Amino acid sequence: MDNFLGQFGPATVGGLAIGSIYALVALGYTMVYGVLRLINFAHSEVFTIGGFAAVGVFLMVGVSAPVGGFALIGLLLLTVLVAMAASGGTALLLEQVAYRPLRKHGSSRLAALISAIGASLFLQELIKLVIIPHVFGQSNGAIQLQNMPRVIDKTPLFSIGNAPIRLDHVIIVVAAVIMMVLLDRLVNGTRVGRGIRATAQDPEAAVLMGVNIDKVVRTTFLLGGAMAGVAGVLYLLYFENLDYRVGFVVGIKAFTAAVLGGIGNLRGALLGGFVLGLVESWSSIFLGAEWSEVTAFVVLVLVLMFRPTGILGESLQRARA
Amino acid sequence: MLLEVRDIHVHYGKIAALKGVTLEVEEGEIVTLIGANGAGKTTTLKSISGLRPLTSGRIVFDGTDISKLQGHKRVLAGIGQAPEGRGIFPGMTVQENLLMGAYARKGTFREELDEVYELFPRLSERRTQFGGTMSGGEQQMLAIGRALMTNPKVLLLDEPSMGLAPMLVAQIFEIVREINQRGTTVLLVEQNAMQALQLAHRAYVLESGRVVKAADASGLLDDPEVRAAYLGGDLGVD
Amino acid sequence: MTGNKSPLRRAFAPIGAFNDKMRDWWEGANLWVRWAVYLLLIIFALTLLPSPQFATFMMPGSDWVSTLIHPIGTFILLAIGLNVVVGQAGLLDLGYVAFFAIGGYSLAYFGTKYGWNFWATVVVGILLTGVSGIILGAPTLRLRGDYLAIVTLGFGEIVRITANNTDEIGGARGITGVPHPTLPGVEFTLRDAAPYYYLMVGAIVLVIILSRRVEKSRVGRAWAAIREDEDAAELMGVPTFKFKLLAFAMGAVIGGFGGAIWASKVSFIEPGNFPFILSATILAAVVLGGSGNLPGVIVGAFLIAWLPERLRFINEYRILIFGAALVLMMAFRPEGLLPSRRRRAELAEGTGGMGSMGAEVATQTTVEPSEVSK
């Protein structure tokens, strides 16, 4: 453990960065769960689509070297918007095709879960077989997007202790917190948000108040999808690579984060994301990175044993405070 | 005629919950539906407010057929309901709950809010408290107040006395009378038949999904069959 | 209102009608008729099914008998096991593959390290999986449905990753030379799949009998009660936790049994054989076939195992199509191909034993009079 102190700083920074990405993806799980009581398994692919949309923008704009200043801000805004649209659109479509018919027929959640798993597989393969070869021109079998353009200069800006901080670290954490605050405002401070919360808390009563449930569900998917789109962009900026399966790993972690924080609870998702990112990162120092997933799940089980509804408690219902 | 329900059938899966219910509510009336548990009272209300689909039959409100209108649109048309079990949004404050009542409409709702707070001074005291943390009686008041915020032409009340102490029940019923006197039509579902009949103008008796009796409330109070079935052992306390 | 029934939903109607008819006939059938049918089915499974003539149609791209053992046979075993947990007790388990892995690893480890006899090791493996089912269940079964789902998913991953990182059981290298079963007069080798096939059929028959017996017993009724309304079951005096744990353990035991047989057949196992997607696939098989109904579950497992292999000619598109098929099936026949009547009643009531989705307010198109009037 002599090198523990040497690794602690960078591990914390890395943990916060990856935790931010988990948190943003977790928001989608948590919102859909809050409203529909459905584990939207295909949300991981919604995230992946966001990443690919970002690659598309970078290639289209023709980024070949790191940019800075206003150009960077402009480019990032454009990318985020496109990715939010792509992911949000995918999420909407998913709701329409995979969940709406089941909801209308009052199917069991088990059926919905299977539909979700099916949709997840379908989207994953679609990305692999159609999007990568035909949109990005990668040859069959090559599933990684190669030669990812570098958008952000990655030389450290400054150091805190022995932890070098890069621009992408800052952007990721700041963007995640901003998106989180915006969403929180939206859900807790607007009419649309009240509709969402009312539906989550008591759908029948919500109808009696004149809330259009279908619209609320669509909005929920759209918002969750858009958050995942942002997460996709941040992921791409951070790791600069992407393949058709990234969503699976990130998705499971994000869902774990959502449950950890208290599923259905927006702030819980943020907290859960950070906790999970840090736990993974720190535990890697002691146990080795190959055990990080095991530690993440063990922490989840431990938390649930003592707080059966997650750290912050469950759902949009009591999440107001 | 404000509300007409014509021969509606409703099913839960394959089980028939309503087997042809017909009833009418005139403007300005208080009409009550009484009957045993499972007779179909709540289902009738849910069908009127669009929470349950009809298998057959028609519902006409204010001159238009609303049988196929989506539930949330019926609120705008003027049907307000305080549902069974109150349906309070537990994670919203009292004020937010009330504002949810006005969700479908645009504008500020100062006056409506003031009116509800005037009817239920208790809610006014607790406007920042969370719905989920209130007592049963307060929740019932909130549910009725919230339904009033939808600005209804007809107010559907589902078992407002359930689980409440007799004194509170009397209080709630008094407020219902007050609401009616201010011009809102009321369709009341109650197990507490005695008090409901004392309050209402007219009443329908439901038995296993069918209307078996329809008469003036006062008439039913004296009906020996009704007395035996619904008023005998059912004097208020649940 | 009558026109609301979609054509695709209608297309499934004959299956349902046939299913109903079969069931009526079955329920009215004599004991000896039933036994004759059982016998015929077993004879069919032992003779016609694996015959080479059948194979050219069923499996042109790979070896048919081997495919019947794995994935078809193992999937059926696993689906029957998972059906106990999901279909009968109504618990959502997303990490079922863990038990398959533990069973396989038990056999591989004790068989190669200590040279234990196959049958003894199978028993030990079954005990170990049962215990691991209890270890997983005890802290988690008090959690509500979805928390249980993520925790079981996590358990599946923990088992796989632990196997991958533990050198004592071969780590990522896996274990080679898993012992073959021994039976007097029968030689289990890699040259001939037939003995394994008979072993697999025997195992499936055994597990079916076990599962049926339990389903019809007091335990099965307790599970049904828990599935339909856990709170009510508890109030009626059913010790729900105990029975949920039992369901978990029994599901685990069947999974472990399947794992042991499979491991001995392939003679080499590695952690990569136990990915999450396998859990999801088995779950899909159970739901697709008709969760809670044994014949349905078996048919579901058969289709889920067979179709992707059979569809190898569309090669890389087969998972894409598989995913789309799952979505379509759930949209048009969410109760599965061959649901049990009881299950269908539960679904009609809107809960399906696992609760319904939220934001669910029945809208105008839900009820078809034609179904209602039956």
Next chain:
Amino acid sequence: MAALRPKITRLTGVLATGMALSLALAGCAGNSSDGGGGTGGNASSIKIGFMGDLTGENSGIVIPPLNGAILAFEEYNAKNPKVKIDFNKDLHYDSQGKSDIAPNLVTKAISQDKVTGLIGPAFSGESKSVGKQLDENKIPSVSPSATNPGLAQNGWKYWHRVVANDNDQGPGIADFMMRAKSPKKVLVVSDDQEYSIGLAEALAKAFKDKGTTVETDKFSKDSPNYNPTANKATAFQPDLIAFGGYYAQGGKLLKQLRDAGVKAPFVTGDGSLDAGLVSGAGAQNAEGAVIGCPCKIPFGSVTGPLKDFKDKYKARFNTDPQIYAAEGYDAATAFIKAVEAGKTSGDDINEFLKTLSFEGVSKPIKFKDNGEPQANSIFVYQVKAGQIGLLGDSTQAKLEG
């Protein structure tokens, strides 16, 4: 429609026969014991199969040797020999590199397709799962790319490979790096895949034997986040980072190492010998990375038979030969030599392979008794200006820059 009819007739016929035979067949399910290496001595053609990951994520390592083999067999058949070698598409078994799929395919290859020999399996995991099966059925196999040292220690008599194993590769790479950079501290990294761990262990042992301080690290392949490894490197400050693993992970690792400011030289093995390493890491990050391989890839300008092979390959497949293409060609040639010598049964071919010795494109091909190749040369490559170039035999080559 017309084309369909015969098929349908045949199908019904088959089904009817099936029915009739079914009872008689009880007990004969999957009876395939006529294996023994397929056809007899006077066949006019024999079948050779190929097995590996043809559509999965590591197919980039498997398609080139498949192409190499196709090239060799096409050349052979074009010469109108007495016994042709059938290597058609149906005999290319796509295991997707999965050890649980491979056995069924081998069963099919043996019992239905009646192959006489097999090129592959491409990877070590699937080789483990089918080696015994091939052995029991007396099917000679030659793998162009499975490098796990343990494979040769199973006592399989029908198993061969034309590449040196990781126990040669590890020391080969270590020797070379010691001469080139004389590192004092080496960080040996692997992911959690079987191949990766094996090579990393060989590398760690080799560097330890040379007296360096070795620290090891392992990460999960599925995790996108290799930062913990980068952090460890920052803390340990090694003079060299050695990675055992495939390019898909290697590229990401290299990028995250460089992004974290780790500047130590990077060396890796055959699984990363792919342009994907450079594009995954970014050309700038990959610059100077050293890759060792028991394979010889004709990158850049080459001479002699290798050039010949490169030109033919390019003409046939319209792309330069990549990793293990030459080995695939040599594996196929081994079978061709056997058939030319009149050997057409599995047993005969296997016997012949014991005595075989010829100058392959990649190296001199001669098998030891356990199936390992005699020649265990390791070749080293380096990334220069975004391209991988061959430096030469690890015992002679010099590192540039």
